[in-house]
Amino acid sequence: MEGRATARYVRTSAQKAKLVLDLIRGRMVDEALAVLRFTRKSVAKDISKVLRSAVANLQQREGASGDTDRLWVDECYANQGPSLKRIRPAPMGRAFRITKRTSHLTVCVREQPEAVTAIAADAPEAAAAGSAATGGSAAAGRAPRRRRRGRSGR
Numbered sequence: 001m002e003g004r005a006t007a008r009y010v011r012t013s014a015q016k017a018k019l020v021l022d023l024i025r026g027r028m029v030d031e032a033l034a035v036l037r038f039t040r041k042s043v044a045k046d047i048s049k050v051l052r053s054a055v056a057n058l059q060q061r062e063g064a065s066g067d068t069d070r071l072w073v074d075e076c077y078a079n080q081g082p083s084l085k086r087i088r089p090a091p092m093g094r095a096f097r098i099t100k101r102t103s104h105l106t107v108c109v110r111e112q113p114e115a116v117t118a119i120a121a122d123a124p125e126a127a128a129a130g131s132a133a134t135g136g137s138a139a140a141g142r143a144p145r146r147r148r149r150g151r152s153g154r
Contacts, residue, residue, distance in 0.1 A: 002074065003058025003109045007050045009081050012043045014103040017078035020044050021105075029055055029071040029109060047076075047105060054109040064111065074110040078103045 010017070020041050024032035029051065036048040055071060058064055081102035088096045 001058060001061060001064045001111045003054045003061065005050050005053035005057055005107055007046060007105045009102045010043070010046050010105055011100070011102055013101040014078040014080045016041070017043045017047070017103050017105055020047055021076045021078055024073050025076050027073055029068060029073065032073050050105050050107045054107045058109050070112040071109050072112055074108045076107040078105050
């Protein structure tokens with residue numbers, strides 16, 4: 001399940017917003033909110049609002065569990081919005097252009113999949129292999145073969 005929220009036309013540059021978004025990417029939601037609360041950037045407050053909105057959007061979806069402890073920030077990015085062009089008077093009748101930049105903030109929140117526990121289905125096979133090895137069959141001189149689990153032993 002995924003929840004997504006976007007804030008458009010936020011009055012900060014995308015470059016400054018990306019500095020804060022990099023701090024929360026890949027973290028659990030509670031941890032990300034704590035990081036945003038103590039970040040000394042003005043855009044952190046806006047990102048916190050977007051993150052809370054993404055969590056609320058996910059909780060409203062059908063089939064979503066209400067457990068916020070399993071939510072994490074999957075992706076977050078800032079795109080450049082339109083720039084406001086302003087004029088600043090300069091000496092000798094000239095004018096300098098000021099660009100006031102805006103950005104679009106997007107945060108995606110996902111639910112962490114539940115941990116799947118392995119069921120001990122190998123117990124009957126291991127008991128049968130052990131009795132065959134001791135019963136005097138052709139494989140009596142060898143130890144029973146063990147199956148590898150996963151890729152850790154390779």
